[in-house]
Amino acid sequence: MTFAEDTSRIRTGRGPENMATWRNHAISTLRRAGHRNIAAALRHLSYRPHTRPLDLIGLL
Template identity: 65%
Template sequence: MRDTAFAKDASKICTGHGPDNMATLRNLAINTLRAAGHQNIAAGLRHASYEPFTRPPDLLGIV
């Protein structure tokens, strides 16, 4: 899932703690979308990107 939805294989982050940190952020995004009821992660990412300044904070409960 990370390979297709987040283009993990194309990532240029490959040194230090970068890969681990990005994996944590990708997992956070996937789990947040699942908790919000999205079955399809790619569709959930598209839905969140339609209003990038309001929908992601709403998913996380940040006001």
């Protein structure tokens, strides 16, 4: 429920499958970076949204 899956309005075609893939990718990236609590990791990243996510994947 961290990504508000229940409120998603994507319900047709390949949309739900694609969103699940992106969510799984985000969770895997956070876990590889050493985060165990996904909600806490997302809060931490949201404090500086223009730089921390890029640091996480090694682009800065």
